[in-house]
Amino acid sequence: xxxxxxxxxxxxxxxxxxxxxxxxxxxxxxxxxxxxxxxREYLEAADHHAYHQLQNDCRSSxxxxxxxIDKRFSPDGRSSVGVLxxxxxxxxxxxxxxxxxxxxxxxxxxxxxxxxGVAKSTGISFEMRxxxxxxxxxxxxxxxxxxxxxxxxxxxxxxxxxxxxxxAVLPTFADQLQDAFSADFLKQxxxxxxGEAIRQIHFPENLEQAHQARHRFVFQELLVYQLALAIxxxxxATRQAAPAIEGSGTIHHRILKRIGLQLTGDQQRVIxxxxxxxxxxxxxxRLLQGDVGSGKTAVAQYAMLLAVANGxxxxxxxxxxxxxxxxxERMKSSLSGAQCEVALLVGSLSNADKSDLQHxxxxxxxxxxxxxxxxxxxxVEFNKLGLVVIDEQHKFGVAQRATLxxxxxxxxxxxxxxxPIPRSLAMTAFGDLDVSTIREKxxxxxxxxxYLGSNEQMASWWxxxxxxxxxxxxxxxxxxxxxxxxxxxIAGAEQTFRMLRDGELAGLRIGLLHGKIDAAVKNExxxxxxxxxxxxxxxxxxxxxxxxxxxxxxxxxxxANRLGLxxxxxxxxxxxxxxxxxxxxxFASPSxxxxxxxxxxxxxxxxxxxxxxxxxxxxxxxxxxxxxQQTGLPPFRIADLxxxxxxxxxxxxxxxxxxxxxxxxxxxxxxxxxxxxxSRHGGMIDFGDVG
Ligand code: ADP
Ligand code: MG
Numbered sequence: 001x002x003x004x005x006x007x008x009x010x011x012x013x014x015x016x017x018x019x020x021x022x023x024x025x026x027x028x029x030x031x032x033x034x035x036x037x038x039x040r041e042y043l044e045a046a047d048h049h050a051y052h053q054l055q056n057d058c059r060s061s062x063x064x065x066x067x068x069i070d071k072r073f074s075p076d077g078r079s080s081v082g083v084l085x086x087x088x089x090x091x092x093x094x095x096x097x098x099x100x101x102x103x104x105x106x107x108x109x110x111x112x113x114x115x116x117g118v119a120k121s122t123g124i125s126f127e128m129r130x131x132x133x134x135x136x137x138x139x140x141x142x143x144x145x146x147x148x149x150x151x152x153x154x155x156x157x158x159x160x161x162x163x164x165x166x167x168a169v170l171p172t173f174a175d176q177l178q179d180a181f182s183a184d185f186l187k188q189x190x191x192x193x194x195g196e197a198i199r200q201i202h203f204p205e206n207l208e209q210a211h212q213a214r215h216r217f218v219f220q221e222l223l224v225y226q227l228a229l230a231i232x233x234x235x236x237a238t239r240q241a242a243p244a245i246e247g248s249g250t251i252h253h254r255i256l257k258r259i260g261l262q263l264t265g266d267q268q269r270v271i272x273x274x275x276x277x278x279x280x281x282x283x284x285x286r287l288l289q290g291d292v293g294s295g296k297t298a299v300a301q302y303a304m305l306l307a308v309a310n311g312x313x314x315x316x317x318x319x320x321x322x323x324x325x326x327x328x329e330r331m332k333s334s335l336s337g338a339q340c341e342v343a344l345l346v347g348s349l350s351n352a353d354k355s356d357l358q359h360x361x362x363x364x365x366x367x368x369x370x371x372x373x374x375x376x377x378x379x380v381e382f383n384k385l386g387l388v389v390i391d392e393q394h395k396f397g398v399a400q401r402a403t404l405x406x407x408x409x410x411x412x413x414x415x416x417x418x419x420p421i422p423r424s425l426a427m428t429a430f431g432d433l434d435v436s437t438i439r440e441k442x443x444x445x446x447x448x449x450x451y452l453g454s455n456e457q458m459a460s461w462w463x464x465x466x467x468x469x470x471x472x473x474x475x476x477x478x479x480x481x482x483x484x485x486x487x488x489x490i491a492g493a494e495q496t497f498r499m500l501r502d503g504e505l506a507g508l509r510i511g512l513l514h515g516k517i518d519a520a521v522k523n524e525x526x527x528x529x530x531x532x533x534x535x536x537x538x539x540x541x542x543x544x545x546x547x548x549x550x551x552x553x554x555x556x557x558x559x560a561n562r563l564g565l566x567x568x569x570x571x572x573x574x575x576x577x578x579x580x581x582x583x584x585x586x587f588a589s590p591s592x593x594x595x596x597x598x599x600x601x602x603x604x605x606x607x608x609x610x611x612x613x614x615x616x617x618x619x620x621x622x623x624x625x626x627x628x629q630q631t632g633l634p635p636f637r638i639a640d641l642x643x644x645x646x647x648x649x650x651x652x653x654x655x656x657x658x659x660x661x662x663x664x665x666x667x668x669x670x671x672x673x674x675x676x677x678x679s680r681h682g683g684m685i686d687f688g689d690v691g
Pocket of ligand 1: 261262263264267290291292296297298443577
């Protein structure tokens, strides 16, 4: 029987059923799966460093044979794996991993590997901690000239097996693949045709060819995603009109006077964006991102007052009840004397008050409603809702934006995010949103003094905390976990709370907060902290978004290396709110590794959230930046949002233009592309419901 793209791999002579099962573990069942199984990277002989080329503190790659492996366990449960690598053409380098015992299982004596990492001089030789390792096939040399593709493997499978199988199928099938793009489109965007791209991505003559081929697939993958976003965006815009909101000169100036701040250039620019958006009878979908304290709320306030001035209602959703309360108080005091009714809608209202308020909202006697997302999403019917502001939305993503809808109109949306994310990621995660960014801080804002504390300095740091509390300030102590994990050196809030209460900070008023505490108790503790009735709050990272206390200016983070860079910066934002200077001291676990240490050094040196976010993305990969579920991003097969950021921008405009001309990709020339959009992202665009 003739083979087709659908033929199971195990029926190939060079694979067979035994190895076929290993291929299945990689998700490769059919010939077509294998053809689209892209190399992770390429090795070139020239990429390697010889032993004599190694330099202290420089990132290098070496290739060699494993001479010995040793595993050590210390009595407290910590482990290390050491490998002595005999580098090709001479020299030995030691590779070390801490607390990753599984490393040893994947390596064997006599095996050949490439190790990439920072070389540290030990005086007589070099050491690499936590290097990246690629297993090479035994006794295989990397041919000079041609790059060697490296594929993801599974136990028992070797690079050679994948290459053999590809060599068997590519000559027949590369030219049978159907291109999703027309010849014109390929030419216009300088892309390789599918057959050529497939051959070159697996068996490039040189790296240039490999890059060209990869570019084609990255382009396609990102375009398919952006098309889904663009379709979604166009459907939302045409489904229902939004109110056209006018921001004439007098209204504009009256609102600015009300806000009473000398707005920063960035704030003014964003307000301009918002005025332009809200003028149109098409719903605004704008994300406003900026560090904590950059003045996003002031901008949101402008937008709400603009809606109210035009006779519409506005609503503001905060992530916690405490924050909703704080926003409400501030809003009310800044609107005193104005003809604008502000109401607070939170869970602790009595049922009678709640239904009374809901009644007023429905009648339209309340102009601005501030509350939590949960409360606003159900059963509240607005009379004339013009604008929805969602604050501090960390859990964003296209799928889960609130679905508050006014009766006849669709309201404008403004989403505030205090998690600075790199532009390429924002354009993907929020591809159907327009993004505005505030980078400039209000004048006079000092940055937080950030220290990287050593264990010996801890006692004197607690002294410092105590002295600041005596001056009237308040403090946070943050731990990565609720309960300590002694073996892995992760501090827990419970134990830290008791330790400080009975030890270093005895006599101060200490509170405890974490996710396992009953909601009512949690709220009470937060309220006490906000009122200044608690001096020191020991907490897990739950305080990240839930609280805003200007008098709290001291923060300690224990085992800080366990937290992500973006999260650490987010936490730091909590103590940069007021007139007093903030002080942060981060302590690392004793077994901190090089990368984690680098992360903490970066935190102590860099103050700008966007710069840190870029760095975080580089260190951890975009998927981990905010957690894939949180971003709502699909896993990309080949695209890398950092490396391919220019492609992200390019395809975004191409997608929007394509959809502007053909909102459902009905033109037959797009039929294959449309199929891919539907099969990969159909859930996002529900093509079915347009009738
Ligand atoms: P965000 O919501 O981005 O965290 P806020 O809007 O709450 O920031 O602003 C933080 C603090 O800075 C608030 O006390 C606010 O009044 C103040 N602020 C905002 N914009 C300015 C400005 N342009 N000039 C001076 N202070 C400002
Ligand atoms: Mg805020």
